[in-house]
Amino acid sequence: MWALVLGTVLAVGALAFVLYPVFFGVKQQPVFIAPARLNEGESAVAALREIEFDRATGKLSEADYAELKTRYTREAIASMRRKQSSTDAAADDEIEAAVRAYRAEHPACDVHGVRPEPDAIFCSDCGRYLQNRCAGCGAPVVERDARYCVSCGTRLAA
Numbered sequence: 001m002w003a004l005v006l007g008t009v010l011a012v013g014a015l016a017f018v019l020y021p022v023f024f025g026v027k028q029q030p031v032f033i034a035p036a037r038l039n040e041g042e043s044a045v046a047a048l049r050e051i052e053f054d055r056a057t058g059k060l061s062e063a064d065y066a067e068l069k070t071r072y073t074r075e076a077i078a079s080m081r082r083k084q085s086s087t088d089a090a091a092d093d094e095i096e097a098a099v100r101a102y103r104a105e106h107p108a109c110d111v112h113g114v115r116p117e118p119d120a121i122f123c124s125d126c127g128r129y130l131q132n133r134c135a136g137c138g139a140p141v142v143e144r145d146a147r148y149c150v151s152c153g154t155r156l157a158a
Contacts, residue, residue, distance in 0.1 A: 048069065051065055105118050106118050107121075109126065111123070111126055134151065134152060134156065136149060136152045137151050137154065139151035139152065
């Protein structure tokens with residue numbers, strides 16, 4: 001007998017638990033799904049995918065589809081070109097900085113260019129003085145194999 005009473009109480013309790021939201025309602029919290037943050041090019045590509053889906057499911061007419069596809073394709077291409085040009089410019093800036101740093105560390109001959117030896121005083125091909133100016137007076141040194149400045153007589157290399 002106790003089993004029957006206990007079973008009935010459990011069944012009524014389960015039924016009350018299940019039917020409570022139906023009779024009294026439940027205060028639901030709104031679920032907020034944050035939209036994905038897309039840049040301009042990604043949003044145009046996403047829009048292209050969506051209009052393809054809408055056309056396939058019959059929600060979009062052919063005329064509207066053609067107009068929207070043209071517009072979003074132009075936006076996507078323009079965005080990709082801007083992104084590519086800014087990426088290329090950044091890569092070029094890095095390369096230019098590396099070249100400038102290399103040239104700053106290595107002296108250059110007027111005829112043969114940058115010398116591979118970072119401590120070179122004379123060009124290993126033609127023998128020109130690489131600093132181009134006298135350290136004593138600042139006069140340009142243009143003579144080949146010059147060991148002394150023609151203006152002040154200062155020794156150019158030790």
